[in-house]
Amino acid sequence: MSISDETFMQRALALAEQARDRAEVPVGAVLVRDGTILTEAANEVETRQDATAHAEMLAIAEAQALLKTWRLSGTTLYVTKEPCPMCAGALAHVRVDRIVFGVSDPKAGACGGAFQLFDLPGLNHRCEITKGVLRDESLALLQDFFRQRRAEGEMASEDESSGQDNLSAQDKTKVVQSDQPQCQPALSGAPEKAQRPECSRRSPASARGKLTAWKTR
Numbered sequence: 001m002s003i004s005d006e007t008f009m010q011r012a013l014a015l016a017e018q019a020r021d022r023a024e025v026p027v028g029a030v031l032v033r034d035g036t037i038l039t040e041a042a043n044e045v046e047t048r049q050d051a052t053a054h055a056e057m058l059a060i061a062e063a064q065a066l067l068k069t070w071r072l073s074g075t076t077l078y079v080t081k082e083p084c085p086m087c088a089g090a091l092a093h094v095r096v097d098r099i100v101f102g103v104s105d106p107k108a109g110a111c112g113g114a115f116q117l118f119d120l121p122g123l124n125h126r127c128e129i130t131k132g133v134l135r136d137e138s139l140a141l142l143q144d145f146f147r148q149r150r151a152e153g154e155m156a157s158e159d160e161s162s163g164q165d166n167l168s169a170q171d172k173t174k175v176v177q178s179d180q181p182q183c184q185p186a187l188s189g190a191p192e193k194a195q196r197p198e199c200s201r202r203s204p205a206s207a208r209g210k211l212t213a214w215k216t217r
């Protein structure tokens with residue numbers, strides 16, 4: 001870890017804190033080139049009501065617009081939490097040289113936490129990865145956020161599962177596979193309305209999985 005890594009991660013943490021203050025899952029990202037911050041962003045999933053509005057996605061989208069090219073070679077992306085599969089894939093597509101993240105995500109991290117996207121043999125670009133930079137600070141921010149949300153009892157609605165809390169995704173998938181009806185449209189010519197099961201039931205178990213994800217780390 002270099003001093004500059006810590007410096008840029010401090011900025012990403014400050015952005016994550018700003019996200020927290022907007023009731024967003026606190027994740028911040030900074031895109032750096034030649035030792036200078038090119039763009040920066042925080043999670044805005046709730047603000048924009050856009051599930052793809054993760055900090056990493058916003059930072060690279062802005063950089064592409066700024067530089068008028070999708071190729072972001074020569075850049076390093078600092079992010080407080082390990083990128084999810086969507087963001088890691090995007091970072092590979094735009095050819096970021098290096099990814100530096102704070103806390104690992106053992107449930108949905110795509111840079112070695114849950115799996116390693118860059119092990120895919122067919123991937124035409126590989127990012128160098130550095131993990132654990134200001135890990136404790138990044139983790140504490142997330143833990144405090146979810147602890148407070150639990151205390152406020154705001155985690156019960158289905159809508160709130162759409163944040164950058166990727167850790168809930170696997171839990172929910174398991175629930176669907178085990179005891180939830182399958183939400184598939186009718187395949188035959190039978191009336192779809194009659195065939196389609198009720199899919200809105202929410203499992204308390206999935207909510208608990210979400211709430212305790214960071215607590216158990």
Ligand SMILES: [Zn+2]
Pocket residue numbers: 054056083084085086087088
């Ligand atoms: Zn992501």
